[in-house]
Amino acid sequence: MNIDVNAVPTPSYVLDLGILHHNLQILASVRRKTGCKILLAFKGFAMFSLFPVIRKYLQGASASSLDEARLASDEFGGEVHVYMPAYKEEEFSEILSYADHLVFNSFSQLERFKDKVLASPRNISCGIRLNPQYSEVEVELYNPCARYSRLGVTEKEFQPEKLDNIQGLHFHALCGQNADSLTHTLDRVEAQFGEYLHRMVWVNFGGGHHITRKDYDINQLCRLIDRVQDRYGVAVYLEPGEAVALHAGVLVTQVLDIIRNEINIAILDTSAAAHMPDVLEMPYRPEIAGAGLPGQYEHTYRLGGLTCLAGDVVGDYSFPDPLTVGQKLVFQDMAHYTMVKNNTFNGVRLPSIGIYDPERRTTKIIRSFSYEDYKTRLS
Ligand SMILES: Cc1ncc(COP(=O)(O)O)c(C=O)c1O
Incomplete structure (x- = not known):
């Protein structure tokens, strides 16, 4: 710079606009090669003056709070995906006014809120977050699959009888990692939840993919996306934060x-x-x-x-x-995880x-x- x-x-x-463009072009190439959709995770980078630039390349935003969801709807456009470890009654109807995809962290949250989603005039697609209990993240603070993690439903707690209103499965188990970690994680996800993937419309691979890093294996990422899309007939979403603004x-x-x-x-x-x-x-x-x-x-x-x-x-x-x-x-x-934190x-x-x-x-x-x-x- x-x-x-x-x-x-x-x-x-x-922020260097040239590097941002460079990163976005790499992400757009993954979409071009596979047809997957890529969302900006606001928790990592939410410089809204640049949303018009980013929006040319990415299909929407991933929000993890009411305010991020509103920013996504007001300023980013495209698809608004919301996931929170737990939703609050008093915020929920406003979240419904912004969300296109809504991911629940547990079946109890799904049960609590599903009638409100069904009653919404908007067509909102619901998902459940999985915890594959496998992650190669070494720092405990950043490991979504550490023992006793509150993030996502484990295989043992999964309730297939409650999938009626669920169209998607979401997992997020990486942090700044390459496609080999995604390969191993996806193997676990398929082994544990593969039978339910056949019933889904979409699968969200979460964030933590260091796609814009020089040594990142983009071909392997594309192979994995193709594999899941072909095998289960689902649309794949990625929601990187860091990779969008890496070194920018x-x-x-x-x-x-x-x-x-x-x-x-x-x-x-x-x-x-x-x-x-x-x-x-x-x-x-x-x-x-x-x-x-x-x-x-x-x-x-x-x-x-x-x-x-x-x-x-x-x-x-x-x-x-x-x-x-x-x-x-x-x-x-x-650029990433600084302004937002x-x-x-x-x-x-x-x-x-x-x-x-x-x-x-x-x-x-x-x-x-x-x-x-x-x-x-x-x-
Ligand atoms: C559910 C979820 N999605 C996406 C992300 C973005 O991850 P990253 O910025 O590492 O790509 C995170 C980060 O913690 C997350 O928790």
């Missing part, structure tokens, strides 16, 4: 101070806790343009955030030259949001935040 870091205020998330955005920050406590420490005008919470939750180490592992270059620093949380540390990085106050640092791959902890202001257009070579800030954004979340 060739953005002019001096042209943006810090901190700012800046950066977070531009600035060094505010450099101190020493046995090691060199730089304090930045961002926060791992507030602006890139997955760095602490996952945890993972974001790349910084021009920086390396500790000791790789001559000058190593611990990079810390602006909040008073002791653990608000992004990690240890080395640089060829000493850092200086005012220097800009650019964190890579910061950030918060105003400590009153730290949210990063601005910008778009880099490689064709025009322009960087434009499209949203800035203020004291009001902090205050309106409190009372």
Whole structure:
């Protein structure tokens, strides 16, 4: 990405339109080859100013709350698919006004709400989320099939006698994985639930497919989609979040101070806790343009955030030259699971949001935040 870091205020998330287009073209090629439909999972990326661009390539959106469903209906268009671990009585009729597909997490939720769905003047297709009890996700926090998971119905709890109003099955068991993991997961899904797939209209493979990563095996994904579509006569849906915005955005920050406590420490005008919470939750180490592992270059620093949380540390990085106050640092791959998850902890202001257009070579800030954004979340 060739953005002019001096042209943006810090901190700012800046999205590269060229990379977004590139990712979307890859996703569109999967649709072209297989006829499957691909939805944007808002939980991973919901930059609505870009929905008109994304909508040219993807067929709809996957929402996991009332507000995401409304955003999908108001701003994205196309098909609106909703799944929530549990629906609330007081929200349900509004959700019905937006949803085209509604996935239930349990048969008890289906029983509770099915009459309302049937009474709706809209033609809503219902599904059940499965838990194949198989996943290759190693981090427990992100493993939908970890022991005792609340997400989806296991084979043992499945109630085929209640499938009358169910047209689809949904599973989501991947997280940033390649098609080999999908192969193994799908084998389990078919072994456990294959007989019911024959009765369905659609199957949703969930998200977690790293389709836009360089080493992703797209041909294998297409083979699996074809297999399921041919074998069961169903339409296949994918609902990636991360793959849509993978490597498409950066977070531009600035060094505010450099101190020493046995090691060199730089304090930045961002926060791992507030602006890139997955760095602490996952945890993972974001790349910084021009920086390396500790000791790789001559000058190593611990990079810390602006909040008073002791653990608000992004990690240890080395640089060829000493850092200086005012220097800009650019964190890579910061478009997904950042804007949608950030918060105003400590009153730290949210990063601005910008778009880099490689064709025009322009960087434009499209949203800035203020004291009001902090205050309106409190009372
Ligand atoms: C049900 C469901 N669908 C889709 C996604 C999107 O996953 P990803 O952003 O990893 O593609 C998630 C992520 O947690 C999910 O829980």
